[in-house]
Structures are given as structure tokens and as C-alpha cells.
Amino acid sequence: MAVLKSGINIFLRLNNTSLLKCKKPNFPRRYAAHFTYQPDSNYPVEGAKTKLNMYQAITNALDISLEKDPTAVIFGEDVAFGGVFRCTLGLQEKYGKDRVFNTPLCEQGIVGFGIGLAVAGATAISEIQFADYIFPAFDQLVNEAAKYRYRSGNEYDCGKLTVRAPCGAVGHGGHYHSQSPEAYFAHTPGLKVVMPRGPIKAKGLLLSCIQDEDPCIFLEPKVLYRTAEDEVPIGEYTIPLGQAEVVIPGKDITLIAWGTQVHVLSEVAKIAKEKHNISCEVIDLMTILPWDAQTIYKSVKKTGRVIIAHEAPLTCGFGAELASSIQEECFLNLEAPVRRVTGFDTPFPHILEPFYIPNKWRCLEAVIEIMKY
Secondary structure, three states: OHHHHHHHHHHHHHOOOOHHHOOOOOOOHHHHOOOOOOOOOOOOOOOOEEEEEHHHHHHHHHHHHHHHOOOEEEEEOOHHHOOOOOOOOOHHHHHOOOOEEEOOOOHHHHHHHHHHHHHOOOEEEEEOOOHHHOHHHHHHHHHHHOOHHHHOOOOOOOOOEEEEEEEOOOOOOHHHOOOOOHHHHHOOOOOEEEOOOOHHHHHHHHHHHHHOOOOEEEEEEOOHHHHOEEEEEOOOOOOOOOOOEEEEOOOOEEEEEOOOHHHHHHHHHHHHHHHHOOOEEEEEOOEEEOOOHHHHHHHHHHHOOEEEEEEEEOOOOHHHHHHHHHHHHHHHHOOOOOEEEEEOOOOOOOOOHHHHOOOHHHHHHHHHHHHOO
16 A cells, blocks of 8 residues: 555656645546557558548448448447447448347357358458457467468368457556457467557558458557547558558667557657657557568668567567567667567556556656667
């Protein structure tokens, strides 16, 4: 209890709030987000655009898929009325109850049903209501979906299966609604694992996943559903899986992230340039499996320094795979050890979330330290 009170005191002092002046801690709403959204200006196609937030862009991608592919179906807990985050809003009314429908609260059943649909030739798009609840379906994903093509000698496959799942910190989710499980699935050959950073990427990457010939897990940072807005191309477009994007070019240090953390590092890059004259190259991995090694290696060989940031815990997080691979490939080019800034090796906390997430100050501190190495 003493440690908890001390932590709250430190948090309030850092934000010019005194416990002596208020009866109870008053956390402003802005602390629900530990980042400032950086709009995406890299358009994959030309043509008309419209402003969409991320959940609307996902709905648009699902709408296009259902309209284009008569075998496509969407299913999951509560998707019929739009889902918890409204990503399937209006789709049942438009396409009917036989193509957009609710399932029982059984994640293993949802994914197992999706595998069967995909093997039978349908395009199966399932939703796990929160990524934290994907674990009952772990066996179906890593032992069945991922290996179906291999164990049948390429005679059968369930490649037309896409599993969507909201993930990551949201400001008030606690340990059952804020986890980032990408590293669990990145250990599984046969799956593809994707995480977008905003509406433009969400639409294009989701359409790529739905059309891909391998089962895909599409992780959606839930805090971005409404905070992320872009001018999104209206028509159909895809973004290649397995390709990273250099979001901000730089020459002194490479900063690697995916999902929400890309916006944290983009803000860090701006502060580092303005306050410390440090030029940071920010890379959005986008596809965790398979990840774009060549783009990463090219950047690290240029800068000689690298920081990887993710919300998941440090130990065995996907940053560990990146760090190991970079060390093997770029050892003679490195000017400092590869640095990771991540969540801690604890369950995701609730009221102590501001201390857990790798915010811009923790990441900026790492940038300054690695430049002094």
C-alpha cells in the first residue's frame, strides 16, 4: 500500500497536482491516451478520399469484402448489432443474418467453426471480442489453422480464415482488456500476424488478410478506433503483408514499433530533433509475422543504433526476436547495444497503467542514453 501511495504521489506531482489540494486523485481524461495521433499521409492509391476513424475504416473493408465475395461471412460475439466497438455496424442489415451473425461465447468454437468454413471454401472472418480472450482458441489457431495446409500435403487449407481481435492499452482496461498477444502467435509457422497504426493501414491490411491464402490474425489497437482519423481512399485497395514502412526518415537512430506505439515513437522523434538535434528514423513494422527484415537491416546499418518499443512485457516479447536478428545481421554496424522499451513483466495493471506503458518520456530517455553510449 505504501508503494501504491508513493506511485500516485509521484504521478500527481509530475502533472502539477497536489494531494493536499484535492480530496481524491482527479486523473484528466487525456491520460486515457499516452500518445498523440500522427495522421497518415502515405496513400496506397490515388482517387477520392473520405475522413474515417479506424473502426469506420475497418467496417468499410468488411463491407467491401462482403459485397465482392458472396462466400464471405462475418461471425463472433455480438457482431450482429455492430460489436462492442461498432466495427460491424449495419452489415447484418445490409447482407442478411446468414452472412453476419452472432455466435455463442466460445472462442474455441468461433475459430474452429471458421476453420471448417474456410476448408469448405468460404471466406471466414471471425471476431474475438477482446484479444485477451483469444487464448481458449489457442489450440485451434496454432495446432489446427496454422498447420492445416502442411499436414495435408497442400491438399487442403484454411487460408481464407481471418481472425480480428481488439488489443492493447485503452486507458482503463485492466489486465483482462489491455494485453498485446502478438508474440505468442509470431512463434507459429503458418500464421500471419498483422497490426495497423491507423485507418488507412487498417483498411488496406485487413483487405489483404481477408484475401490472403494463409490464416491471418488481425490485431486492432482498440485505443485507435476513435482517436485515429485519416482521409481514407474510398475504393478497394490492399497493402502488401510482410512489408514495413519508414514513417519518418532519419540518420542517427532507428526506432521500431507497431500499432499505437508508432505514434509514441513519432512524437519522440520530433522531440529528439527539436530539443536534442537527434535524427530518428521511425519504422512501422505493420506485419509481425512475417516481418520485413530487409527494411529493418537497411535502416540499422545506416544509423548504427536501434530502439524497439512495444506494449507487451519485455521477456519474450517480439522485440526480443528483432533484437536478436539485428545483432546477428548488423553486429559490425552497431554503435550501441540494441535497446528495448516495453511493458513490464507483470500483469497489465489498472490504476498504475501510466507507469506500465512505454510512453514518450521513457522512450526519449532511451534515445538520449543510447546516443551517449
